[in-house]
Amino acid sequence: MFRLETDRALIQAFRPRDRRVIEMPKGVSFPYFVRDYLAWTETSGARVYLVFAASGSVRPIGIIFRRDSLGGERMASMCEWCHTYGASEVGLLTTDVNSKRRVGVSLCADLRCKDRLEDAADRAGRHPGEMLAELRARMSRFAQEVLGIKVESSSSVELSGDRN
Numbered sequence: 001m002f003r004l005e006t007d008r009a010l011i012q013a014f015r016p017r018d019r020r021v022i023e024m025p026k027g028v029s030f031p032y033f034v035r036d037y038l039a040w041t042e043t044s045g046a047r048v049y050l051v052f053a054a055s056g057s058v059r060p061i062g063i064i065f066r067r068d069s070l071g072g073e074r075m076a077s078m079c080e081w082c083h084t085y086g087a088s089e090v091g092l093l094t095t096d097v098n099s100k101r102r103v104g105v106s107l108c109a110d111l112r113c114k115d116r117l118e119d120a121a122d123r124a125g126r127h128p129g130e131m132l133a134e135l136r137a138r139m140s141r142f143a144q145e146v147l148g149i150k151v152e153s154s155s156s157v158e159l160s161g162d163r164n
């Protein structure tokens, strides 16, 4: 769980290149407590936003995914984060690694992986805690290994780029 004090803190979670084009989530007032992660889809449907914190960290990490490959006839595929399988729910989301390179990853198009894991846990009579921890670990690995975002523990938080 982590807390976003202000809308500015939410924007600061994203990489500098993403910060000018953020559509804020609806129904969120600050300070805002995030239990697992926060995901919302742009009104246009073109992009989906993710804000989460790695386990042991209170520093939020924001990623913006494009959904331009969605629509039309789609093949069923599996979400790499929650393992939901389907054609309507799961699609290829892309995000910038840097100005020259984009990566695509097969994920729930609305990033509601958490809801689907909780449903699956309910049906199996399991506690969702462990599955949600795995979900956060997969998000962290993606941020760190694919996008090269530093996933810091709370002890080494350095708010670079937070100067006025």
Ligand SMILES: [Zn+2]
Binding pocket: 079, 080, 081, 082, 083, 084, 107, 108, 111, 112, 113, 116
């Ligand atoms: Zn998913």
